[in-house]
Amino acid sequence: MLQPRDKRNLGLLLILSIIVSCLETCALSAVMFFISVATNFGSIGQSKLAQWLYTASGCTTYPNFILLLGIGLIFFYIARAGIAIGHIYLMIRFAQGRYKDWSRKIFKDFLQLPYQAFVTKTSAKISQILFGATGNTCQVINSLLTISAETFTVGCIYFMLMYVNWKMTCVLTLLLAVKTGFIVKLFSQALTKAGEKSRFFSTKTAKSHGDAHGNFKMLKLLPNHTPIINVFEQATEGVAQSNILNVTLQGTPRFMLETIGFFILIGIILYVIYRYNDASNVISTVSLYALAFYRLLPSLNKILASYNQMLFSKYAVHDIYNFLQLPQEKIGEQPLPFNNNITIQNLSFSYDQLKTILTNVSLTIPKGQRIAFIGESGAGKSTLVDIIMGLYTPTSGSITVDGIPLTPETMGTWRNKIGYVPQSIYLFDGTVAENVVLGRPYDEHKLIDVLRRARIYDDLLTKGGIHTRVGDMAIMISGGQRQRIALARALYGDPELLVFDEATSALDHITESHIMKEIYALDQHKTIIIIAHRLTTVEQCDVIYTLEKGALQHIEKNNLKHSPSTHQATL
Ligand SMILES: Nc1ncnc2c1ncn2[C@@H]1O[C@H](COP(=O)(O)OP(=O)(O)OP(=O)(O)O)[C@@H](O)[C@H]1O
Ligand SMILES: [Mg+2]
Known part of the structure; x- marks a missing residue:
């Protein structure tokens, strides 16, 4: 947990602790020495040290010598206080420095958790580690340093006592x-x-x-x-x-x-x-x-x-x-061109041993295709798109993009090509602009364009424009506005593959149809995967698949309204 530089600083701190301990012992002995010579001038002649100091001071009378000794001691105590305070400062600086380093490392590691590992962690546990455990670990370092410093003090005093x-x-x-x-x-x-x-x-x-x-x-x-x-x-x-x-x-x-x-x-x-x-x-x-x-x-x-x-x-x-x-x-950014298709072959997936969610799913999504997944709740639609986005690893089977398999080395490049509107949207307490940009380079022109396409820009003009606050957990805006902001967020990265997981479920029919029109009018090179329950949302898609009991089935658009498996979707 400690870097080589930290170990070196720790060593220096320990040396400083020894110096401070020696000064402590000297301070204790010095005051006893001063009192003994000040109260009994005769003792100056009996002590070799006092005799030496008296001669070295050049004083001719004992009171002058005591005065000089007293002034010298005052300076010594001032210096000792300065060094001791500096020691405390350096100790706490070291501990707090580690607090900062570890918090950063933990936060960075948290962001690099595989999604599969992330879903098993509660936010309370992560906060506890980030804010509680790192602080307490620094307490442990502080305690270790204090123990070392005090052990030296005790050692020095013992040495003196042993002598006496x-x-x-x-x-x-x-x-x-x-x-x-x-x-x-x-x-x-x-x-x-x-x-x-x-x-x-x-x-x-x-x-x-x-x-x-x-x-x-x-x-x-x-x-x-x-x-x-x-x-x-x-x-x-x-x-x-x-x-x-x-x-x-x-x-x-x-x-x-x-x-x-x-x-x-x-x-x-x-x-x-x-x-x-x-x-x-x-x-x-x-x-x-x-x-x-x-x-x-x-x-x-x-x-x-x-x-x-x-x-x-x-x-x-x-x-x-x-x-x-x-x-x-550990994902890499190796080149992964997407010019032809995404191919899924015999893909099966289960979260645990108990239940298989997807069984032998195979399909090819040509670039530029608008494809829809429908199916009843819990059928595995979100799971399938999560796998396509590389958030879960298939239990068996493969996904290739233009014939190149999705591997950790190409995953970074692949995810960069995707824009995603999740089923449950989380907007943080900030402005609409901050929520859409989400830490990416700020481009106001592009921002306004995506907000327009998501049909939210006009709504915002009646409030505070792109700087309207959305409130904690988007409490200050409506459910449909939240979805439209999430849509703008997905479009902002100008992705090659867009994934909409029930992205328009909270919108009224008219707004939804406007938005869907915008989506279908997007650049023909953009591939779009839509999960929806309303058939009106997906009827303009090129192909429609239904997921039933983990199996994927192609549905002819002509049969759409009569297919029993789409009954759920029409509701
Ligand atoms: N992290 C998880 N761990 C274990 N099981 C999960 C996990 N996420 C989802 N499941 C289960 O996997 C199955 C498929 O879930 P999924 O979210 O893919 O369904 P869905 O088709 O998107 O449903 P809906 O239409 O309700 O969104 C469900 O039975 C669900 O309970
Ligand atoms: Mg879902």
């Missing part, structure tokens, strides 16, 4: 190790579960909102929204509960460590008092223990908190890793 009193330090190490191990053991399972629970309920919250948003109109007709609100509330309650547990457990180690520390400290003092009736001879050692303990506590606490955060967020790393393992559609 190794026996006491060993006892301290043992006590802290046992306590830390105990806390880790106590919390790890609960935090991992809380993390998984948080992910589960976050996805459920997003889904619950998405469901209500999509069915808003239907919900308006329902007398009671309590069951839907309850589902949403249960999901948010799950998120809240797991967050409560997470935050509580994140804060707990500090208090546990402190409490146990106090317990040991008081225990030692009481033991010495009762055993020897006087604690003065051990008080310096106990003070050292207390001081070291309180210097180590924040670092240990940060290590534990970061570790807990990692446990809480570790699901996110799994999610991202699994998502990045999903198959990617």
Whole structure:
């Protein structure tokens, strides 16, 4: 998941962490040193370092030396603060940089999912991965960096303590190790579960909102929204509960460590008092223990908190890793001329083992032909055109264009030749122009032309023209206008093959016949596949096929109105 450049930056960050840790330790020792020499001038002569500094400073009196030392320390603390802040900035910049990179990669991978894989993913799950999991994975990186930095700090302080009193330090190490191990053991399972629970309920919250948003109109007709609100509330309650547990457990180690520390400290003092009736001879050692303990506590606490955060967020790393393992559609742009025909041979298809949707379908679509598929609902018409567009791979059989098979290498070229109006149209919250252009190069002249051909331009003139907003999920326009905008969108790419899947079903007869006239009048080189239920829509087609129980049958146009299989279509 990390690029070589990221790994190098991570290494540099770790080195900076060591420097910051060393500075931390120096800062701690320096203040102790300053207090000791400032309160007892005599100690300057006893310490080699103080003696050396005194000579090097060129001061002639001890107060002057203390003043100089104090000023030097102030500058040292300012520099240390600057470096520490820079360290925090670089750490968060690194983590957020990965957030940006991974989000982009995941979004790009999402767009390259094969359609077959895409239909199995819910939008709530994808959003959860894009917005939740990437953020949480960066938390894990942050936590890892914090753990490394604090481990160095702890290491440096230990080195110093070992130098001062190794026996006491060993006892301290043992006590802290046992306590830390105990806390880790106590919390790890609960935090991992809380993390998984948080992910589960976050996805459920997003889904619950998405469901209500999509069915808003239907919900308006329902007398009671309590069951839907309850589902949403249960999901948010799950998120809240797991967050409560997470935050509580994140804060707990500090208090546990402190409490146990106090317990040991008081225990030692009481033991010495009762055993020897006087604690003065051990008080310096106990003070050292207390001081070291309180210097180590924040670092240990940060290590534990970061570790807990990692446990809480570790699901996110799994999610991202699994998502990045999903198959990617690698399609090429190898030349695929379409001058003669599309040939489908013995094509069979099933979504799963349970049901075969298409059986041994064979047909040839000459270039420029207007062809219609009719048949009852669920017969497999949309599936057949999805296969022709290369969105599904046939279970068996083949599709060739001018004799060249549709393969991943030619698929990019093939799809670029297709304009498609789907059965269920999704327009996003933007202007009509944005929806029609759909990220392609903007050409206003062409835009107006396709809007005119789709018979929507005049309607738009009474509103805001091509910049009329369509609203979220095209809520501000009528169903027929939505279809006409989708039609303009399909025409905008000037495709060689046009596929209309019930593209005019929401239009009145007059508008539909105007549009169909426009469609039939399109350049004779354009091949058109129309799926429709109304016979009036397809009667001008060159050939009409019906799909029945997965099999394709050619229908003579003369027999159209009498054929039992077209009964559905006439309704
Ligand atoms: N992604 C999918 N996974 C599994 N089954 C599917 C999937 N999409 C469609 N089906 C099933 O395949 C069959 C054919 O569906 P298809 O959408 O091709 O029918 P259709 O002829 O276009 O129907 P309609 O006229 O209602 O649009 C149906 O039984 C449908 O339930
Ligand atoms: Mg369909």
